[in-house]
Amino acid sequence: MKRIIINLFLIFHLTTIFCWAIPLNTRLVYGVKPMIAPYMIWSGLAQGWNLFAPNPMASNNRMEAQITYGDGQTAIWKFAQPQDYGYFKRYFLERPHKFSLDALVHDKLGYLRPDAARYIARENNTKPNNPPVKVVLTGYESKIAPPNSVQPQPWKSKVLFTYTVQPGDLK
Numbered sequence: 001m002k003r004i005i006i007n008l009f010l011i012f013h014l015t016t017i018f019c020w021a022i023p024l025n026t027r028l029v030y031g032v033k034p035m036i037a038p039y040m041i042w043s044g045l046a047q048g049w050n051l052f053a054p055n056p057m058a059s060n061n062r063m064e065a066q067i068t069y070g071d072g073q074t075a076i077w078k079f080a081q082p083q084d085y086g087y088f089k090r091y092f093l094e095r096p097h098k099f100s101l102d103a104l105v106h107d108k109l110g111y112l113r114p115d116a117a118r119y120i121a122r123e124n125n126t127k128p129n130n131p132p133v134k135v136v137l138t139g140y141e142s143k144i145a146p147p148n149s150v151q152p153q154p155w156k157s158k159v160l161f162t163y164t165v166q167p168g169d170l171k
Contacts, residue, residue, distance in 0.1 A: 016036045016040065017040075017045060019032045019033070019036060020033065020036060020040050020045070020047070021047060044095070058143060058144055059141045059142060060144060061101050061105055061139065061140065061141050061142075062079065062081060062139075063101070063104060063137060063139050064077065064079065064137075065078075065079075065120045065135050065136065065138070066135070066136040067120065067121065067124045067132045067134070067135055068132065068133055068134040068135075069127060069131065069132055070129075070130050070131055070133050071130050073130070075124065077123070079096065079097065080093040080096045080097045081097065082094060082097055104116055104139075105160065110161070113137055113160065113163070114161070114163055116137065117135040117137060117163035117165075118135075118163070118165070118169045121135050121163075121165045121169055121170060122170055122171075125170045131170055132165050132170070133164065133165050134162065134164055134165060135163045135165060136159060136161070136163075137159070137160045137161040137162075137163075138157050138158065138159050139157070139158050139160050140155045140156070140157050140158075141158070142156070
């Protein structure tokens with residue numbers, strides 16, 4: 001019985017990964033993806049084809065958090081950016097980078113923002129008697145310029161979420 005359950009799970013898992021990763025625009029794929037999306041996101045296996053043709057990403061994105069402490073001081077906490085690290089460390093930082101861009105930036109998964117803000121507050125609760133009191137998540141976007149353009153595109157910012165830190169959040 002155990003062997004049957006394991007085999008059924010493996011068949012489900014491999015079929016799900018195949019259906020998710022296939023880049024074809026067919027009715028079957030569009031019909032299946034909404035059903036398997038919760039599993040793919042939960043398991044951390046969700047991937048997209050947004051780097052490739054015919055519709056590659058049209059903008060560069062990044063996120064920051066501004067932390068305000070009890071005494072009014074502020075600090076900026078930056079989400080991992082692969083270009084800030086060597087090749088070996090980039091490999092390990094891609095997951096938090098992808099989380100900040102794919103999950104926190106999009107309103108569809110906005111329910112994750114309070115948890116991210118609490119995590120950032122805990123990580124920055126390092127000053128004795130001066131805890132974080134507010135975390136503001138800000139997204140930045142810069143349109144990707146056409147290939148022949150020499151003019152860099154400006155960064156536009158948007159406050160995505162403001163969180164007032166509760167005393168219990170810092171434990």
